[in-house]
Amino acid sequence: METSLRWTSADLALMPDDGKRYEIVDGELFVSRQPDWHHQLVSGRVFTILDSWSLKTGDGSTSLAPGIIFSDDNDVAPDVVWASSRRLREGLDADGHLHVPPELVVEILSPGSRNEQRDREAKLKLYSRRGVEEYWIVDWRTQTFWIYRRDAGALRLVRSLSGGDVLESPNLPGLAIPLARIFTGLPRQT
Secondary structure: OOOOOOOOHHHHHOOOOOOOEEEEEOOEEEEEOOOOHHHHHHHHHHHHHHHHHHHHHOOEEEEEOOOEEEEOOEEEOOOEEEEEHHHHHHHEOOOOOEOOOOOEEEEEOOOOHHHHHHHHHHHHHHHHHHOOOEEEEEEOOOOEEEEEEEEOOEEEEEEEEEOOOEEEOOOOOOOEEEHHHHHOOOOOOO
16 A cells, blocks of 8 residues: 655744745645745735735735645745735734635746646645635746636636736725736846
């Protein structure tokens, strides 16, 4: 009888503090290097716009790379998260980790097929199962946003945006993000 190793949150606590990002999705360990300059620039810009909107509306909070612990074998750190005040009250523990699905998760793609598979497949399925309302996948190299929204109990791709498009969301009333603002000054790669 073959058994497979399932990683847990307890295993993450034992990982070295070496600048790498360790995440667990469905018991599988994903390790990635520290994000590069462009990745972090895009992440910071998305955070700044969401945080400004959030402060203006008073509806919730935005965070950079927070720990979200859905279960012992689903422990992730998305690039940007927005959660309503209600969900934060319900699911933020004393250590500052979220244990309920936030309304919005944003992942900036890191280079490498394994990293893309993690964000486009493993995390998409996880966020879908766990009740995230909206999921944005961002590729700064092609300057594209893929927008997934909850429909009939699952996250489904509703739109891909690029260039001069403006991102708006029914889940974040009044938010309008001109994508050119996110990608200004970044080299476009195809």
